[in-house]
Amino acid sequence: MATFTTAFPRGFAIEVLDVYSGPPRIAFKFRHWGYMEGPFKGHPPHGQRVELFGVCIFHVDEDMKVDKSEYFYERGNFLAGFLSCPVMRGN
Template identity: 90%
Template sequence: MASTETGGDKYRSFMHGEGEKNTVWRHGAPPNYDIVNKLFEEERTKEWPDGSLEEKVQRLLKTWEMEMIHKVRPDDQKSVHSQGFTASTNGMKPLTRKEWTAIGGYNAFLATKLPPEHRIYDPDKETVDSGMSTFLTAFPRGFAIEVLDVYSGPPRVAFKFRHWGYMEGPFKGHPPHGQRVEFFGVCVFHVS
């Protein structure tokens, strides 16, 4: 595992080093996860042994999320294969890497079939930058994520996750309340 002393991240791959020297980052440099890593370490409910399937899936999840949000060019995303990649959330149509990157990770993650009048956050009206700004403002310590259970191993990895943060900033006209906001989900990665 990379350490923070060498410019790496304890929980994510493909952020630093020779392989990333030509990576185009959304904000000009790799993101710094120190604050959200601290939140993760303080409040996680599972601590997986290094090298376990659960730890590997958690690293893959965190790396994939980082790449989808922060790497501008799909070809810089190393946690997924260039050809044949698709991802979908909430029963929406699968998106290619290029489509996902174009609309932004937050908008892709929050895609919904809810009627517009029932959406507090409407990904159809947001840009990559406005979506990122909205969530970084509302959750300044970030939104931690952990793997709770892994139900099946490769090549089809099914797992349950927990995603949480504290609303310490305003969100779409709603004042900050400082309370934890969390949700749970199930995900399937097809890996080779």
């Protein structure tokens, strides 16, 4: 987690774009985003926005507490955000 918070010191926000169903299984589309302003696993920061879109399902109990969460997203799309980095381009 420290590696990730170093790469995104201002945070990695989540935005709920659409809600598809209500309790007890809440399905929604989300966008996670942040600016890569710190190094990430040997790759220098590029200061650009990195974002990821996906779908999540929260399984909640009668008190609306999340018992289980399932996330579905394309990892390659997220990692592509790091390609702006000179080390990743091979320069």
